[in-house]
Amino acid sequence: MASVTAPKKLMFSKSLYPLLVLTLLAIGLSIFRLAVGLGPTTNMNDHYPWGIWITIDLFIIPIAGAAFTISLISFFFGYDDYRSVLRPAVVAGFLGYLVVGILLFLDIGRWNQFYNIFNPGILNLHSFLEEISICVTLYIGILTLEVLPILLENTKFRNSIKWIDAGIYIISGAGILLSTLHQSSLGSLFLLMSHKLHPLWYTPALPLLFFLQAGYTGMGATAIAITLISKSKNLPLDRKLMRRIGQAMGINLLLYVCIRIGDWMGAGEIRMLLKPDGFGWIAWLELTLGILIPLAILFTKFIGHSQGPFWAAVFALMGTFLNRLVITWVGLSEPSSITYMPSWIEIFITLGFIAGGYIVFDLFVKFYKLMPEKHRTN
Amino acid sequence: MSISRRDFLKLSSAIVGSSLLPNLNVHASEARPSGQQVAMLYDATMCVGCNACTNACRQWNHTSAETDNRSLYDSPPELSANTWTMIQLHQAGDEYSFVKRQCMHCIDPACVSGCPVGALKKSNEGPVTYDADRCIGCRYCMYTCPFHIPRFEWDEVIPVVAKCTFCYDRIIDGKGPACAERCPTGALVWGKRDDLISEADTRIKGSNQRYIDHIYGEDDAGGTSVLYLSGVEFAKLGLENVGTEPIPDVSEGTANIVLPGIILGGPFLLGLIRLVSKRGGWEESWPV
Numbered sequence: 001m002a003s004v005t006a007p008k009k010l011m012f013s014k015s016l017y018p019l020l021v022l023t024l025l026a027i028g029l030s031i032f033r034l035a036v037g038l039g040p041t042t043n044m045n046d047h048y049p050w051g052i053w054i055t056i057d058l059f060i061i062p063i064a065g066a067a068f069t070i071s072l073i074s075f076f077f078g079y080d081d082y083r084s085v086l087r088p089a090v091v092a093g094f095l096g097y098l099v100v101g102i103l104l105f106l107d108i109g110r111w112n113q114f115y116n117i118f119n120p121g122i123l124n125l126h127s128f129l130e131e132i133s134i135c136v137t138l139y140i141g142i143l144t145l146e147v148l149p150i151l152l153e154n155t156k157f158r159n160s161i162k163w164i165d166a167g168i169y170i171i172s173g174a175g176i177l178l179s180t181l182h183q184s185s186l187g188s189l190f191l192l193m194s195h196k197l198h199p200l201w202y203t204p205a206l207p208l209l210f211f212l213q214a215g216y217t218g219m220g221a222t223a224i225a226i227t228l229i230s231k232s233k234n235l236p237l238d239r240k241l242m243r244r245i246g247q248a249m250g251i252n253l254l255l256y257v258c259i260r261i262g263d264w265m266g267a268g269e270i271r272m273l274l275k276p277d278g279f280g281w282i283a284w285l286e287l288t289l290g291i292l293i294p295l296a297i298l299f300t301k302f303i304g305h306s307q308g309p310f311w312a313a314v315f316a317l318m319g320t321f322l323n324r325l326v327i328t329w330v331g332l333s334e335p336s337s338i339t340y341m342p343s344w345i346e347i348f349i350t351l352g353f354i355a356g357g358y359i360v361f362d363l364f365v366k367f368y369k370l371m372p373e374k375h376r377t378n
Numbered sequence: 379m380s381i382s383r384r385d386f387l388k389l390s391s392a393i394v395g396s397s398l399l400p401n402l403n404v405h406a407s408e409a410r411p412s413g414q415q416v417a418m419l420y421d422a423t424m425c426v427g428c429n430a431c432t433n434a435c436r437q438w439n440h441t442s443a444e445t446d447n448r449s450l451y452d453s454p455p456e457l458s459a460n461t462w463t464m465i466q467l468h469q470a471g472d473e474y475s476f477v478k479r480q481c482m483h484c485i486d487p488a489c490v491s492g493c494p495v496g497a498l499k500k501s502n503e504g505p506v507t508y509d510a511d512r513c514i515g516c517r518y519c520m521y522t523c524p525f526h527i528p529r530f531e532w533d534e535v536i537p538v539v540a541k542c543t544f545c546y547d548r549i550i551d552g553k554g555p556a557c558a559e560r561c562p563t564g565a566l567v568w569g570k571r572d573d574l575i576s577e578a579d580t581r582i583k584g585s586n587q588r589y590i591d592h593i594y595g596e597d598d599a600g601g602t603s604v605l606y607l608s609g610v611e612f613a614k615l616g617l618e619n620v621g622t623e624p625i626p627d628v629s630e631g632t633a634n635i636v637l638p639g640i641i642l643g644g645p646f647l648l649g650l651i652r653l654v655s656k657r658g659g660w661e662e663s664w665p666v
Contacts, residue, residue: 036535038530038532038537039534044532045532046456076648076651076655078655109515110513110515111514112536113512113513119495122512123494123495125637126629126633127493127518129492129493129494129516129518130495133494164664173645176644181640184640189518192491192625192626192629194628195524204628332521
């Protein structure tokens with residue numbers, strides 16, 4: 001279903017072959033996992049019932065939040081300069097959520113009755129996991145509506161979905177609400193784990209922290225995507241746009257770090273940063289990589305440098321990854337010597353579907369118009 | 379997680395939640411008053427570690443033994459999908475004590491609060507029950523439980539979550555849990571929770587320093603239906619200090635503010651932002 005106007009292009013360039021192999025392997029391994037169960041294929045156990053798939057889900061979702069932050073800024077705050085990245089953000093968000101959906105399906109043990117989460121007769125409204133399930137599913141629907149016009153742009157079907165254009169404010173508004181709900185609810189999941197999660201990461205403010213983190217992580221992912229796309233398409237980098245994204249990221253990061261440190265001080269946990277038990281060091285690493293370095297770039301003249309916002313984003317994403325890694329795995333205490341390391345099957349399924357997402361994104365870049373060919377003049 | 383923050387959350391949730399979406403502001407578990415629920419009292423000082431209870435559990439619930447490599451002893455190392463209760467031994471120097479492990483059947487269970495599909499339920503009678511027909515196998519209950527109780531059938535293609543059911547199928551027939559009815563020494567008894575608490579109080583007061591002056595489970599984790607008496611520190615028996623607040627309080631309080639707040643306030647806020655921000659004003663169709 002390649003765009004009709006496209007000249008004959010190689011569907012998969014040679015550089016994508018390894019990724020293609022990884023994706024096919026992951027599909028095979030997934031069928032195997034569904035056929036034989038979680039025990040023989042993963043290293044998850046009664047002490048670490050969640051593994052790397054959950055960690056990756058909780059990292060992909062804030063990255064895919066790019067779609068919602070950029071929609072919010074351009075549709076509602078009305079900043080025109082962000083509009084040129086709406087398309088890549090929406091497409092990347094859509095693919096990110098699809099990968100998360102696949103990984104979650106593989107993760108649940110009784111996948112044969114996964115549809116129970118949509119059964120209004122039994123679902124539990126107190127459960128943040130239930131709320132996330134519903135919001136993510138609805139949000140994938142919203143993203144599909146936003147991607148369809150891009151997919152059908154130069155086809156005769158485009159006219160039959162004119163109603164999407166008419167309702168785009170309602171559609172994207174609903175998407176923003178659903179994102180706000182589930183991005184924060186990912187943090188709320190851990191409100192039931194105050195006894196397990198390390199105090200430097202546990203706080204009743206987790207929903208707010210996760211929401212803000214999704215904001216700057218999504219914008220960071222956008223900054224990285226713009227840089228990479230302009231490089232691969234040999235387009236000049238839109239410095240003004242990069243600066244704008246950098247500013248929005250900076251404000252978000254600043255809010256985040258104020259609440260995080262304020263919470264540590266309020267709860268009397270700040271001295272734990274000096275404890276030589278490993279967790280203090282991890283918290284410092286997360287703070288430095290993910291927050292202080294990006295802030296040092298975004299609030300100085302480096303923000304104007306062509307690579308400035310890009311590197312700030314790279315570091316912020318590393319911080320987010322570390323944060324989600326600690327919260328889903330390292331920072332959960334178990335009174336047992338049993339540990340968890342992902343099995344090769346878990347790792348290759350994860351890598352394979354991420355690779356698959358990248359391949360599809362590459363196809364979008366190749367066959368559909370994701371970035372304006374030249375800058376707007378306004 | 380200081381008390382003041384928690385109280386603040388509770389208070390705000392009461393105000394915001396009840397005014398916006400009253401139907402959300404119901405507590406997850408609505409059972410009969412906790413004092414009238416069935417409970418068990420385990421007195422570690424009376425337990426001789428005979429394992430009659432664990433065998434009774436296996437017979438009634440048809441769980442298979444976890445034998446050693448000679449297939450001689452039923453010797454599970456810890457609770458598992460096949461072992462819903464077990465006797466463990468704490469020994470340090472001269473001090474030793476047996477301790478029984480099983481689901482604590484919290485008055486206000488975190489697993490029930492977190493379960494997305496209501497597979498885990500606090501029954502009217504008190505036991506926390508599990509319904510495999512609802513369960514999707516997400517394993518959130520295993521993380522939310524402060525006592526590390528629910529276990530998973532990792533080796534099954536379509537596994538279930540397994541834990542002690544307080545022999546709910548016996549309770550509704552008016553019988554007691556299999557383990558408590560089999561105990562030969564009286565270390566494990568069952569009855570109404572109120573009655574067991576006063577029995578435990580009597581034992582603590584009547585004995586000369588035999589017990590630690592605390593009924594574990596009376597208030598711990600907001601109260602549990604399995605109560606413990608012990609002569610050695612509870613933490614040494616693996617009964618950790620989990621506080622006296624019900625575990626779901628913070629989460630449910632947040633749910634009662636955040637969800638209605640965003641669902642009702644969000645569209646209003648978005649509309650307001652759109653009105654106030656006069657930038658752009660572009661009317662092109664999507665995609666831009």
